[in-house]
Amino acid sequence: MTSRKIRVLVVDDTVLYRRVLSDILARIPDVEVVGTANNGKIALAKIEQLKPDLLTLDFEMPEMDGLTTLRELQRLKLDVAVVMVSAHTSEGAAVTIKALEGGAFDFIAKPDSVSLEQNRESLLRQLRPVIQSVSTRKLLRSALAGTRMPPAARQTTPVQPLRSGQQAKPPVTPRVVETPRIVSAAAAGRIAIVAIGISTGGPNALAEVIPKLPRTFQVPVVIVQHMPPVFTKALADSLNQKSVLNVMEARDDEQLLPGNVYLAPGARQMKVVKKAAGEFLQLTDDPPENHCRPAVDYLFRSVASVYGSRALGVIMTGMGSDGVKGLQVMKQQGAQVIAQDGASCVVFGMPMEAIKAGVTDVIVPLHQIAAEITSRVK
Numbered sequence: 001m002t003s004r005k006i007r008v009l010v011v012d013d014t015v016l017y018r019r020v021l022s023d024i025l026a027r028i029p030d031v032e033v034v035g036t037a038n039n040g041k042i043a044l045a046k047i048e049q050l051k052p053d054l055l056t057l058d059f060e061m062p063e064m065d066g067l068t069t070l071r072e073l074q075r076l077k078l079d080v081a082v083v084m085v086s087a088h089t090s091e092g093a094a095v096t097i098k099a100l101e102g103g104a105f106d107f108i109a110k111p112d113s114v115s116l117e118q119n120r121e122s123l124l125r126q127l128r129p130v131i132q133s134v135s136t137r138k139l140l141r142s143a144l145a146g147t148r149m150p151p152a153a154r155q156t157t158p159v160q161p162l163r164s165g166q167q168a169k170p171p172v173t174p175r176v177v178e179t180p181r182i183v184s185a186a187a188a189g190r191i192a193i194v195a196i197g198i199s200t201g202g203p204n205a206l207a208e209v210i211p212k213l214p215r216t217f218q219v220p221v222v223i224v225q226h227m228p229p230v231f232t233k234a235l236a237d238s239l240n241q242k243s244v245l246n247v248m249e250a251r252d253d254e255q256l257l258p259g260n261v262y263l264a265p266g267a268r269q270m271k272v273v274k275k276a277a278g279e280f281l282q283l284t285d286d287p288p289e290n291h292c293r294p295a296v297d298y299l300f301r302s303v304a305s306v307y308g309s310r311a312l313g314v315i316m317t318g319m320g321s322d323g324v325k326g327l328q329v330m331k332q333q334g335a336q337v338i339a340q341d342g343a344s345c346v347v348f349g350m351p352m353e354a355i356k357a358g359v360t361d362v363i364v365p366l367h368q369i370a371a372e373i374t375s376r377v378k
């Protein structure tokens with residue numbers, strides 16, 4: 001039987017941060033700090049002995065820094081989730097994105113308040129959801145061991161109204177597809193926008209999907225990735241360097257243009273609005289939804305309102321259920337929905353909830369999502 005406790009190894013070159021992180025983690029239920037290390041080389045030596053579920057990993061350390069340690073963990077195929085401890089700066093954000101794209105599970109930002117107590121509270125707020133995500137992943141891995149997909153993924157999709165000239169077909173279930181399926185414009189309607197919602201594991205997953213979209217891709221893509229300010233800009237810049245499409249952090253009152261990819265900035269809500277000159281993005285300070293700002297539901301509702309059946313929703317790896325209510329609204333307007341499958345998710349939360357709600361048309365592994373998007377847009 002899998003233990004409920006999350007075993008954590010704290011890796012940092014400063015005695016103070018090792019102590020602070022250990023003390024804070026000890027305040028979280030079902031967490032056991034099994035050890036500490038002052039550099040990556042020592043941490044790698046301790047992993048086999050201590051068998052942690054989670055590593056908190058600093059970037060700047062002697063002998064072996066955080067990125068090198070992460071690469072070694074990947075090379076050795078050690079099954080441990082890595083949470084990077086990052087400086088909340090542009091430079092720190094850029095390195096953090098590299099780590100996330102290189103397989104890190106998540107990150108927390110080192111707070112910089114003059115108050116030690118405020119810094120402790122900030123770290124606790126950031127660590128709690130990370131621990132919850134690691135715990136959920138551990139439980140789901142145990143529950144889904146030996147199964148291809150949960151029973152919820154085999155629920156039927158609601159039958160859509162027939163268009164003129166269409167023949168009635170028996171209802172089908174959303175399924176994992178092994179090869180991309182071409183969906184004709186006559187059958188699906190012309191897609192005019194792609195809206196993506198994603199969270200834990202997102203930078204790595206987006207780096208797999210966005211660079212595969214071809215130069216001929218002629219609709220805008222809007223993305224909500226749960227991430228704080230500074231880091232969303234670094235993620236957009238990183239994706240832009242890898243992609244033939246233009247990827248940018250969204251700006252207020254920016255017109256949506258074909259072939260551009262817009263990432264919602266951290267701490268702002270992002271929605272699509274219709275104006276006489278076309279479709280535009282609007283950034284607001286509206287309250288968080290599902291404890292998130294930006295929130296996927298917030299974006300998806302606006303996409304449903306402006307684009308109706310001409311929208312394609314994509315729900316990907318992430319903790320919780322943000323996006324499900326927005327997808328329900330999109331589905332009511334006739335939109336199509338792609339969900340990432342459980343096996344390729346870092347945390348099978350958001351897609352699983354969408355599948356359980358019966359709002360997905362197809363479930364695909366991460367490496368097939370770009371092809372599925374492209375075929376449906378064509």
